[in-house]
Amino acid sequence: MVSQRAADVTPFMAMDVLERANDTDDVIHLEVGEPDFSPPDRVVETAVESLRAGHTNYTAARGKPALRRAIADRYDHVYGVDVDPDRIVVTPGSSPGLLLAMATLVDPGDEVVLTDPHYACYPNFVRTVGGRVETVPLHASDGFRPRPSAFEAAVGDDTRAVLLNSPANPTGAVLSGGTLDAIVDVADAVDATPVVDEIYHGLSYDATDHSVLEYTDDAFVLDGFSKRFAMTGWRLGWVVVPPGYVDAVNRLAQNVLICAPNFVQDAGVAALETPPEHLADIRATYRERRDLLVDAVADWGLGLDYTPQGAYYLLADVSDLPGDSLAVADLLLEEAGVAVTPGLDFGERAADYLRLSYATDAAAIEEAIDRIERVLATVERA
Ligand SMILES: Cc1ncc(COP(=O)(O)O)c(C=O)c1O
Structure with a gap:
């Protein structure tokens, strides 16, 4: 029998969404918490050299x-x-x-x-x-x-x-x-x-x-x-x-x-040992993407009462849309081809929100913004 502790562990919905999104064609991923950058070249080279040197x-x-x-x-x-x-x-x-x-x-x-x-x-x-x-x-x-x-x-x-x-x-x-x-x-x-x-x-x-x-x-x-x-x-x-x-x-x-x-x-x-400029460039890129998404959330008429200052996520309030955040995430995946994470994953107080990740390149974010705008234009609001 599964232990009570194991039974109490809830699924990580972002991973469930990712699985479903991966089964669907032409999806833009705003649900993932994974950087779209590659590790610095020197890191890859060092790993290969170390493997070859038998550090296993x-x-x-x-x-x-x-x-x-x-x-x-x-x-x-x-x-x-x-x-x-x-x-x-x-x-x-x-x-x-x-x-x-x-x-x-x-x-x-x-x-x-x-x-x-x-x-x-x-x-x-x-x-x-x-x-x-x-x-x-x-x-x-x-x-x-x-x-x-x-x-x-x-x-x-x-x-x-x-x-x-x-x-x-x-x-x-x-x-x-x-x-x-x-x-x-x-x-x-x-x-x-x-x-x-x-x-x-x-x-x-x-x-x-x-x-x-x-x-x-x-x-x-x-x-x-x-x-x-x-x-x-x-x-x-x-x-x-x-x-x-x-x-x-x-x-x-x-x-x-x-x-x-x-x-x-x-x-x-x-x-x-990576020079700090490497991270500074990545930070500048994320910052531009954040600004793009923050403006888009306002254009969609969703609530964003704050400016997210770090990481690569924001919580957009979807309480004016019909259904809960799970239903809205489903709608965006099925009708707009954009994967987002329902807020419920992150606690009761996030239940009325969607988490959008901007760890995706700017061109894909812009396309996602257009797609979401088109779908939300057809939805009746509270
Ligand atoms: C807040 C937070 N902590 C920890 C992790 C997991 O990190 P790691 O890959 O180092 O296990 C994540 C991954 O998304 C995260 O968002």
Whole structure:
């Protein structure tokens, strides 16, 4: 019999939409959370050289020393923060890093506080380790940025972790340093540990990304190569572990992960050596696409009460259209040939929204904009 924990895990609708969209001809993909760029050439070359050199055996569970050193150096360069490489555990993507963090922090029945809307998979990580999810509502009128006071109201004696994500999927909201610092204090007051997903750092358009490590050492940070370096299928990430948790995380990593792929770790070092202009160019491209989509949402007459500041997503309000966001997503796939993700994937408060991703080239986005406009022109509104 399937365990209760496994039965409680909900499907990731974006993946369901992707499967259906892949079965349909001539679909434009605004549902995917995957960069349409290629990794830097040097990264590919390094992986091939490493493979040819026979770097295909297991590594230490926590990762190769050169990569952990390079990751620690990044915290120094980007945020001016000193991180001991011993606190860094390399993982096959950031997702296993989140599983390690949750498994290390949460006992059955413990509470994890996260925002609504949130990245679709977060509650399932909590459920997988037997934890309970408590949500903090976000509001479009605040740009979907959390208020520390709302976290204060949500945390309690059972709270073991406060899970944050900035720039955020699905909203594109970016946390200011002040808000991050204040939420760290809220967590600290109830002895909860901040767990911060910084996977979209570097993809902020009108804001500065602050690492939680600028405010405390006592936090888990999840990060990786998928988004910034367009290395989704390479499966490489890391977790920065608070002092005191390192041995526990390493033991778990040894048992359940063994290690991240050896030659991919060498490619990760090359990725971290990429000149900053590479990411600056990508950022400028995403920013133009964002502006294109933000204008289009207004032209379609849908609600967008905020400017998404980072990642490559926005939430468009479709509550004036007939049916729920699932029905609207179906309509756009079937009638317009454009795949989008229904908001319900991202929490109850996103149920009236569609998530649009602009990790697709501008020509395809422009074509999608025209197609959606034509279909919405035929739909009666509330
Ligand atoms: C907020 C967030 N965290 C983590 C991930 C997963 O990243 P990885 O490929 O490093 O496992 C995603 C992927 O879409 C994401 O949006």
